[in-house]
Amino acid sequence: MELYILWCLLCGFFRACIRMVCLSESQLLCGELEPSNREVGCESYVERTKHAMTLTDVARAAGVSPSTVSRILSGTARVTPETRQRVMVEIKRLNYQPNVLAQGLKRGHSRTVGVLTQELNSPFFNETVQGIEYGFEDSGYDPIFSGGHSRKSEERRALDVLRSRRVDALIVVGSFLPDALLLELAKETILVMVGRRVSGLEAQCVFLDNVQGGLDATTHLTTLGHRRIAFVTGNNNHPDSAERFQGYCTALSTAGIPFDPQLVVAGDFGEQSGLMAVDALLSQGVRFTALFAANDQMACGARLALYRRGIRVPDDISLIGFDDLKHVLYAIPPLTTVRQPMLEMGQCAARLALNLLEGKSPPEHTFSPTLVVRESTAMAR
Template identity: 35%
Template structure:
């Protein structure tokens, strides 16, 4: 078996120099590095990556915890994470909570056992104090979801202002009777999007009918079923703001099933701008989250924490955008 000493002998350098070339650390002259790389190639030397990782107490692996892997919103966030991870030599493991808080705690135990170098949580469901205590010892970053007032490194959008923007758009289309299908209200993004909806309605002195605010679970099915409840009312809404795109698509399906037309009879706006939003019929007007950028920034922060670098700040709020397509129109009813 070829050893690092054999490479050093052929290149006429020290083993430390060979190690620096392999690990890309320290300063090595270009000519020297080229001699080392040539020796590695000729001898077909395979560095003992496992031994090096054990010496450094690192795994070059990070864990990403997703609340629900079936939710297509997270796919582009994961792509952003992987784009940075691969460039920096990290592998990404995926953990699916399936919306069970207990699983999140189990994944954190993997971090405590040092089986991974750090964790990115795409959900904030477990006890905030316990997570903050864990973050004092281990690299942890939150993305997409967040805790209010927390000092945990977090990457997200401003869900209150984004929901307000979506509701404003419907109001400016002259809708006054607007329904809202919320996300789960035990999750901060569900509560914040409801707050944004309420703020917009209050700003225009429009009443919020309790019957027109129904709690969903971010699934297509809940959007479909809750829209049927709206349609069963004596006076259905002329527009609906759904707290994510899957529920918005479910709502549109329910509207069509009752013989109504979107947006002629009822306008629908979603949230997230998942891939299917642009190819759904009608194409969905929605709030675009910068999902790839969220994942990219979260991984960049995690690497900084892994290398014990001080962060310039801990809360990173990225810009969202209203994407206007075909599912909303001016209200024609009086």
Template identity: 40%
Template sequence: MKDKNKLEQRSTVYDVAALAGVSPSTVSRFMNQTTYVSDAKRKQIQAAMIELGYKPGQQTGASASSRTMTIGVLVQDPDSPFYSSILNGIEEVLLAQGYSHIIVTGHWNSEEEMESMQLLLSRSVDGIIIVTGGLSDEQVVEFSKKRPIVALGRELEAARLRSIKIENSVGAYMATNHLIQLGHREIVHIKGAEGHPDAQQRYEGYCQAMEHAGLPVKLQLVEQGDFTEQGGFDAVQRLLTNKRQFSAIFASNDLTAHGAMLALYKAKRPVPERVSVIGFDDVPGSAFFIPPLTTVRQPIFDTGYAAALTILDMLNGGASNNFRIPPVELVKRETTQAHIL
């Protein structure tokens, strides 16, 4: 007969998943009750947990007796390819260590983000990963007094707060400079969500590249977007309606670039023959877009992976942020070409 105590000590989410015949992420979502899991799979998971004696939140060792083995993750749009890749990186680390995660959303609304953070606190998560967003630095520092926090896309440090910087300005400079080197001078920038740190930093990188090349930043060629396909589409339509003259577009992210390219297609301005377009992020679908999108690749999965390693290191008493991510890089595909006067 199996020793139940031994089973409880060594059983993990992976054991439950293997016995139930489902993926580890399905087990995690079932335990968190944040995503629909079919009745058949629920019954398989419950049966496996009973047989293994697995209890969500279990961890051996007296020092961990107060832990829930759950990490909260605040994102803006979990359906976005960018956030999906971040979450995949986070999930890979957490599941391997027997942790679950609760995903909450902010939808680019600071009030909704505050409510989501309060929800995570009420669920007694052990720590929180904040993936960009509109919370002020002061608010993030204040929340870190209640739970350890890793914040992506910021430069903050506090007693229980670590941050992982995303090279937004550097990447934006690279993207804009690429267009300048191709001979473009009338370069549009479609900004990201208003008030968002990533959006501001990418705009700054665009301005720096223009200024270093001796080119003026023309405000009539700067359009407000919101990091979505619709935002990129609408921005290009406004430019065309107002008869702005331009030969290239630097979009604040790949989704914005996708929307911009659709608007150009509808206006019969082929990419890249009439207008060159470059994005930022290199989400999975960009390599398969028609034409494939030139973009700035940031290590999205690696960033999520590093964030998860950092929060676990903090929970285990680590005092430094030693987990680094690869630098951004320019990925040349087929949506940019030399400007022909």
């Protein structure tokens, strides 16, 4: 016991000595560095950028070899506590950050996952993106995002950017890329898709049961006594829209309501199209007491069209959306909608990619929608 205490004291002493040495050395170093720094002065910003510290710099400063520093950082070797301490001090002092470029090059993988989104600026995709960020927290992997601006060619370019960065895996959010390309991609890299189902790749797709969502929304309306329910579709033939429409049809027939094609209007998932859909419906004199829009953005547009004509929601017409965007909680009135757990889906996609990377078994990845009843729907008059 006494021996152990003595040992600790000794260690403490040594450590103190080391620190003193380091400090004086650091002062020396600063003294040496400053003149050259001043010399550069007001030149172009590029020149002014200091050379980033490298592992070799740290090694030199600590008086050990680069390998030792590397081993300390990766924790793959036993080193004397003293050496470790000395190195750690230098790392702190020099503010050293490992160069991931070099690491990636050497290790053959970048600990990076590429995320391809259609549109970085869309309330819909953002929650997913955020979920992905959360999902990678503390995993040792970092997501990097690249957006194709809803154009296929752009997406391809973004894909190349990601590929040339040697991402270890790829997460595709939505995307207009054809299935065939994705299948090809899946062969040469780890691929996870969210909000999209590619046949043959189901195990790597995180998706929502859109049919169920459409069914829930419509059933909610029919149980409130609505029989003339309009539907605004999303982008031409977009699977999400098609599936929600399928749910709509099923619910109608379950309720014994005949399908009326007049009640279906084409939109494109944007607010404006929701507005125009209602205008079209109304100007054609189509009667309806409820409207189901394939997403919240179109529901908002529809809401404005109704407001413009003095039609009250939900008193005159009930309105229901899809997605549960954050801001529709503050719509007037707060919008009844079908919640798509985008954050969770994003997180799931990240976990899925992680598991695939580490050869573990993938988590559950089909999500169910939830009906969120707020104030934009009411009993039919």
